[in-house]
Amino acid sequence: xxxxxxxxxxxxxxxxxxxxxxxxxxxxxxxxxxxxxxxxxxxxxxxxxxxxxxxxxxxxxxxxxxxxxxxxxxxxxxxxxxxxxxxxxxxxxxxxxxxxxxxxxxxxxxxxxxxxxxxxxxxxxxxxxxxxxxxxxxxxxxxxxxxxxxxxxxxxxxxxxxxxxxxxxxxxxxxxxxxxxxxxxxxxxxxxxxxxxxxxxxxxxxxxxxxxxxxxxxxxxxxxxxxxxxxxxxxxxxxxxxxxxxxxxxxxxxxxxxxxxxxxxxxxxxxxxxxxxxxxxxxxxxxxxxxxxxxxxxxxxxxxxxxxxxxxxxxxxxxxxxxxxxxxxxxxxxxxxxxxxxxxxxxxxxxxxxxxxxxxxxxxxxxxxxxxxxxxxxxxxxxxxxxxxxxxxxxxxxxxxxxxxxxxxxxxxxxxxxxxxxxxxxxxxxxxxxxxxxxxxxxxxxxxxxxxxxxxxxxxxxxxxxxxxxxxxxxxxxxxxxxxxxxxxxxxxxxxxxxxxxxxxxxxxxxxxxxxxxxxxxxxxxxxxxxxxxxxxxxxxxxxxxxxxxxxxxxxxxxxxxxxxxxxxxxxxxxxxxxxxxxxxxxxxxxxxxxxxxxxxxxxxxxxxxxxxxxxxxxxxxxxxxxxxxxxxxxxxxxxxxxxxxxxxxxxxxxxxxxxxxxxxxxxxxxxxxxxxxxxxxxxxxxxxxxxxxxxxxxxxxxxxxxxxxxxxxxxxxxxxxxxxxx
Numbered sequence: 001x002x003x004x005x006x007x008x009x010x011x012x013x014x015x016x017x018x019x020x021x022x023x024x025x026x027x028x029x030x031x032x033x034x035x036x037x038x039x040x041x042x043x044x045x046x047x048x049x050x051x052x053x054x055x056x057x058x059x060x061x062x063x064x065x066x067x068x069x070x071x072x073x074x075x076x077x078x079x080x081x082x083x084x085x086x087x088x089x090x091x092x093x094x095x096x097x098x099x100x101x102x103x104x105x106x107x108x109x110x111x112x113x114x115x116x117x118x119x120x121x122x123x124x125x126x127x128x129x130x131x132x133x134x135x136x137x138x139x140x141x142x143x144x145x146x147x148x149x150x151x152x153x154x155x156x157x158x159x160x161x162x163x164x165x166x167x168x169x170x171x172x173x174x175x176x177x178x179x180x181x182x183x184x185x186x187x188x189x190x191x192x193x194x195x196x197x198x199x200x201x202x203x204x205x206x207x208x209x210x211x212x213x214x215x216x217x218x219x220x221x222x223x224x225x226x227x228x229x230x231x232x233x234x235x236x237x238x239x240x241x242x243x244x245x246x247x248x249x250x251x252x253x254x255x256x257x258x259x260x261x262x263x264x265x266x267x268x269x270x271x272x273x274x275x276x277x278x279x280x281x282x283x284x285x286x287x288x289x290x291x292x293x294x295x296x297x298x299x300x301x302x303x304x305x306x307x308x309x310x311x312x313x314x315x316x317x318x319x320x321x322x323x324x325x326x327x328x329x330x331x332x333x334x335x336x337x338x339x340x341x342x343x344x345x346x347x348x349x350x351x352x353x354x355x356x357x358x359x360x361x362x363x364x365x366x367x368x369x370x371x372x373x374x375x376x377x378x379x380x381x382x383x384x385x386x387x388x389x390x391x392x393x394x395x396x397x398x399x400x401x402x403x404x405x406x407x408x409x410x411x412x413x414x415x416x417x418x419x420x421x422x423x424x425x426x427x428x429x430x431x432x433x434x435x436x437x438x439x440x441x442x443x444x445x446x447x448x449x450x451x452x453x454x455x456x457x458x459x460x461x462x463x464x465x466x467x468x469x470x471x472x473x474x475x476x477x478x479x480x481x482x483x484x485x486x487x488x489x490x491x492x493x494x495x496x497x498x499x500x501x502x503x504x505x506x507x508x509x510x511x512x513x514x515x516x517x518x519x520x521x522x523x524x525x526x527x528x529x530x531x532x533x534x535x536x537x538x539x540x541x542x543x544x545x546x547x548x549x550x551x552x553x554x555x556x557x558x559x560x561x562x563x564x565x566x567x568x569x570x571x572x573x574x575x576x577x578x579x580x581x582x583x584x585x586x587x588x589x590x591x592x593x594x595x596x597x598x599x600x601x602x603x604x605x606x607x608x609x610x611x612x613x614x615x616x617x618x619x620x621x622x623x624x625x626x627x628x629x630x631x632x633x634x635x636x637x638x639x640x641x642x643x644x645x646x647x648x649x650x651x652x653x654x655x656x657x658x659x660x661x662x663x664x665x666x667x668x669x670x671x672x673x674x675x676x677x678x679x680x681x682x683x684x685x686x687x688x689x690x691x692x693x694x695x696x697x698x699x700x701x702x703x704x705x706x707x708x709x710x711x712x713x714x715x716x717x718x719x720x721x722x723x724x725x726x727x
Contacts, residue, residue, distance in 0.1 A: 115373070116375065120391065130176065130274075133333050134169070134334055135304075135337035135348075146305070160360075161376050162379050163379070169335070176381040180382065184421070205233075207392060209271070209274045210233050214262045221251075249604045249606075252280040258310070282300075285631075286654075289306075315329075342355075342452070354431075386398035414433075430463055443455060443459075493514055495512075498521040499522045517542060520546055528552060532557075542565050543566035592611070606632050618645045632654065648673045651676060662685060680702040684705070685708055
């Protein structure tokens with residue numbers, strides 16, 4: 001590690017209170033023994049290195065490393081954490097069930113002055129509520145889109161320079177509740193189920209708190225239920241809450257139902273409670289409930305305004321139930337939401353610009369905040385854990401630092417491993433971003449350039465290099481902490497029998513009522529009987545994959561299945577669409593073998609794949625698109641009769657994925673209608689009239705597949721970016 005004693009180390013004597021604290025805890029004799037050992041071996045290593053040829057450095061370092069390792073045996077394991085030296089940093093294992101954090105020295109800021117005060121009696125235990133607002137960027141706060149939040153900012157502690165450490169919800173969960181970040185790989189929450197995190201839930205349980213997690217989406221998504229069960233006493237989602245609404249568009253019932261349920265639940269709690277809420281309405285397809293009237297001019301701003309309205313409902317519920325004086329409320333975004341502020345930046349799987357990661361944080365506590373404040377020092381979700389610890393005047397291992405204390409040296413580390421992969425750092429007025437795929441770097445002065453328009457990396461290369469080293473060092477230590485088996489385990493809520501020869505009778509024996517996702521792809525022996533039994537015995541079924549099963553018909557679906565959201569009938573040739581609509585009216589992700597020119601009655605679709613659609617006409621397609629204005633993904637296989645008229649109609653949607661296979665009637669003019677769409681993936685085959693004139697559209701895509709499209713495929717740029725259609 002090349003950590004040697006330097007004369008500047010004596011500046012640490014200014015923090016002598018920490019040395020005194022350590023000495024008291026270890027005992028004076030033990031304390032000075034540690035100091036003597038460190039001076040002896042570090043000094044010994046210094047003199048060995050001095051004036052010795054570089055060729056012998058490695059052999060010398062091995063000897064001094066062994067001596068330092070032996071010296072660590074002199075120190076009791078229970079107090080090794082107080083020594084900020086690599087010899088004494090303990091690497092946790094799953095077997096020992098220790099926190100992931102001891103490799104880092106604790107960041108105690110007890111000597112730092114407080115930035116704000118929250119009144120709490122020494123033994124008082126108010127309810128603590130963390131409310132994470134889905135896709136809630138800070139840029140709209142104070143603009144009139146969030147009137148409720150704007151109003152309550154005047155009565156609380158608001159952090160105007162607060163950040164999410166990542167760009168997806170599960171990363172906010174790890175950072176906000178456990179004070180750490182995920183690995184820099186594009187994987188979901190499943191690998192972290194058995195990681196022994198120690199965060200706010202564990203800390204507050206020791207203080208006598210009951211812990212609960214509420215979400216109006218489905219906790220089966222991304223293994224949230226399995227992960228949260230290890231940290232929370234109670235969980236509730238759209239299924240267990242029995243919320244009074246099925247006719248919604250999106251990932252879950254509207255936010256206001258969550259707020260009403262959670263406020264009523266909190267009223268019944270006799271013991272101090274730590275409640276975490278994650279909202280869902282402000283997520284694609286960005287649809288507000290029918291009873292809510294919004295005057296915003298975009299769907300995203302409408303749902304953002306609606307989420308703010310729901311926040312107001314929650315605060316008023318707390319006030320009406322006399323809970324506001326007993327509750328400390330942390331309100332923040334889980335991450336931001338880009339809407340095209342930078343080139344191709346329409347979704348969270350790319351970049352680390354301010355619109356992706358800059359979020360609000362507001363702390364409210366009626367009667368506890370004597371002086372509302374606007375704090376412009378930087379912070380991130382990783383700082384919430386130490387902030388809660390500081391509220392209770394305790395000390396814990398934390399990667400971040402308490403927001404209650406002033407810390408001018410605080411850094412915010414950012415990651416987005418999706419797409420090309422990005423790392424970032426915010427420190428002071430500087431924001432540094434690196435594209436991990438190309439090693440391109442960006443440096444912005446956010447004080448002078450809040451819109452991140454002028455890359456100053458070439459002007460201040462030394463600042464960029466310093467932030468790069470700090471960021472890489474941080475994430476390399478994070479990777480080292482995850483010394484666990486990342487093998488994913490099957491979920492008790494999912495059934496996967498794909499590519500098996502299971503029969504109807506065998507399937508019935510395997511069915512459990514809690515299943516909400518079932519994959520029966522290529523189970524060729526199944527019939528309507530087995531599938532009907534599955535649907536009847538799994539009331540919470542959300543996702544059903546029947547791809548490859550030819551014999552299934554609409555008779556398998558006779559009944560009413562309002563919770564079924566994803567349905568794959570790609571190869572079912574005898575399903576009558578008009579019957580399916582009445583049985584599964586709220587399906588949002590549909591793969592369907594259309595086979596004839598029918599006016600498909602399905603609505604509320606977000607993702608749609610149509611196969612064998614050669615008989616579909618423009619009129620039938622327009623009818624379908626008019627009923628589904630929230631489409632995010634459209635894939636049509638067989639477009640023999642579809643013309644540019646459809647492309648003209650699509651320009652009013654917000655499609656991100658658009659695939660047309662065998663579309664001989666499309667032209668360059670039709671493709672031009674798609675210019676304003678936030679497309680990231682586009683596929684087009686069998687279109688001889690589409691030429692290189694459509695290059696303006698193709699150059700901004702993340703993924704592209706072209707085949708038999710006039711002279712397009714001869715363009716070197718397109719050849720470089722062409723991907724296989726399966727990808």
